Amino acid sequence: MSDGAVNADALRHEVRSWLDEHWTPGRDRRDWLPLVVDAGYAVPTWPESWCGRGLDADTAAVIAEEFRRVGAPGSGQDVHNLWANTLLTYGTETLKRQLVRPLLLDQVPMCLLYSEPGAGSDLAGLQTRAERDGDEFVITGQKVWTSSAHTAQYGMLVARTNWDAPKHRGISFFFFPMRQPGVEVRPIKQITGESHFNEVFIDGARVSAANLLGQLDDGWRVLQTALAYERSVMGDVARGPRRTGGGDHSDLPQTGSATDVDLGALARAVGRNDDPLVRQRIAHVHTLRTVNRWNALRAKAQLEQGTSSPILSLGKLAMSQILHTGAGVQGEILGAEAMLAGEATRGPTTPTSSPSTPTSRRSAAAPTRSSATSSASACSACRASRRSTATSRSGRPIDRRSPADVRRPDASTSHRR
Numbered sequence: 001m002s003d004g005a006v007n008a009d010a011l012r013h014e015v016r017s018w019l020d021e022h023w024t025p026g027r028d029r030r031d032w033l034p035l036v037v038d039a040g041y042a043v044p045t046w047p048e049s050w051c052g053r054g055l056d057a058d059t060a061a062v063i064a065e066e067f068r069r070v071g072a073p074g075s076g077q078d079v080h081n082l083w084a085n086t087l088l089t090y091g092t093e094t095l096k097r098q099l100v101r102p103l104l105l106d107q108v109p110m111c112l113l114y115s116e117p118g119a120g121s122d123l124a125g126l127q128t129r130a131e132r133d134g135d136e137f138v139i140t141g142q143k144v145w146t147s148s149a150h151t152a153q154y155g156m157l158v159a160r161t162n163w164d165a166p167k168h169r170g171i172s173f174f175f176f177p178m179r180q181p182g183v184e185v186r187p188i189k190q191i192t193g194e195s196h197f198n199e200v201f202i203d204g205a206r207v208s209a210a211n212l213l214g215q216l217d218d219g220w221r222v223l224q225t226a227l228a229y230e231r232s233v234m235g236d237v238a239r240g241p242r243r244t245g246g247g248d249h250s251d252l253p254q255t256g257s258a259t260d261v262d263l264g265a266l267a268r269a270v271g272r273n274d275d276p277l278v279r280q281r282i283a284h285v286h287t288l289r290t291v292n293r294w295n296a297l298r299a300k301a302q303l304e305q306g307t308s309s310p311i312l313s314l315g316k317l318a319m320s321q322i323l324h325t326g327a328g329v330q331g332e333i334l335g336a337e338a339m340l341a342g343e344a345t346r347g348p349t350t351p352t353s354s355p356s357t358p359t360s361r362r363s364a365a366a367p368t369r370s371s372a373t374s375s376a377s378a379c380s381a382c383r384a385s386r387r388s389t390a391t392s393r394s395g396r397p398i399d400r401r402s403p404a405d406v407r408r409p410d411a412s413t414s415h416r417r
């Protein structure tokens with residue numbers, strides 16, 4: 001399907017019909033995501049040969065809007081799935097055939113092997129080395145602060161391959177298999193008792209040359225692409241509640257992630273919406289979110305003009321401030337109850353309004369293939385990938401999003417996730 005052949009109104013009608021036929025709130029992601037990918041709705045701006053539909057970004061936005069309207073996950077991965085986007089842009093054909101579809105299906109637990117004890121802000125100073133040995137590279141070094149390393153199947157790894165070149169020019173970028181001898185993951189215990197981060201010690205572990213992304217010694221370029229996706233994900237997370245008009249919402253908003261919470265609805269639900277201080281604080285968070293959204297639009301406009309956008313970095317900074325401030329306001333609204341977790345935290349059972357639900361809640365069983373579904377059957381990546389089996393993940397749900405959550409693999413697709 002080419003850009004010119006797609007009318008936004010027709011596409012919206014098609015997507016609504018498709019969702020009406022296939023989507024049921026609460027449907028298991030593992031059953032749902034293959035339908036979204038096969039329909040071409042997961043990455044609609046990608047080429048048809050890679051699970052996409054070749055749409056321009058503005059037209060593709062219609063699909064994301066319709067998914068958001070009913071609260072269905074899985075669309076818009078061409079914007080926020082940093083693993084799949086980085087792989088599609090720079091990966092070898094072999095690696096793309098192996099991993100693109102499983103990544104879109106959220107079947108490949110991932111982590112980021114960037115930071116080292118002596119290379120954080122100054123990442124180009126990294127010391128982990130990759131030495132060529134036939135068709136493989138041998139990796140030795142130490143990484144730190146690696147979110148989700150303990151569950152990851154692959155890590156996006158930066159390592160030095162040229163010690164004579166200026167430091168930015170001697171780095172290469174790999175899709176590195178984590179589950180092998182020579183990789184030791186040690187959890188870092190946080191003050192909360194949890195361990196979201198790890199140290200990763202790598203001693204003579206191996207990675208195929210086919211898992212090199214971009215050119216040898218040119219990994220800094222790949223890294224900039226991956227970081228741009230990561231920043232845009234973080235900025236997106238911080239933009240605030242987006243699930244309007246339908247969907248499987250809970251009756252009270254505080255059970256969502258810190259960024260999804262509709263603070264106004266929360267205040268109404270617990271009878272604090274007439275408190276002038278609470279109103280002022282909610283307005284403050286709203287202002288931060290709005291400015292962040294405008295910055296994101298500026299960044300998008302710059303990217304579309306082909307210029308790199310330092311504004312994306314603002315999204316990452318904004319995320320920290322919005323998460324922090326928003327969580328504080330939630331605490332002020334809920335009072336002592338904010339310290340509790342679980343169903344009992346739902347407060348007074350007198351919500352002012354229940355979110356509407358989709359008019360059609362069809363059975364999830366045996367969905368029929370729509371024309372949209374069949375249109376994506378041309379995806380060679382899907383055909384190739386279906387022949388291989390991917391490891392399924394056993395992630396636990398994340399109730400409250402933190403910056404650490406954002407760097408978890410499941411954070412890349414729906415904020416979820």
Ligand SMILES: Cc1cc2nc3c(=O)[nH]c(=O)nc-3n(C[C@H](O)[C@H](O)[C@H](O)COP(=O)(O)OP(=O)(O)OC[C@H]3O[C@@H](n4cnc5c(N)ncnc54)[C@H](O)[C@@H]3O)c2cc1C
Nearest residue numbers: 111112113114115119120121122144145146147403404407
């Ligand atoms: C929630 C979270 C999740 C993370 N997950 C991952 C992950 O999955 N994978 C991964 O690789 N890393 C991860 N990190 C690590 C993070 O990206 C690094 O902490 C970051 O690169 C900073 O490195 P550092 O801790 O060594 O701090 P440093 O680089 O030592 O910085 C410490 C302080 O010095 C300041 N500073 C540094 N250089 C300068 C300078 N030249 N001039 C002035 N001030 C300076 C910094 O602003 C900072 O305040 C995560 C971090 C967080 C917070």
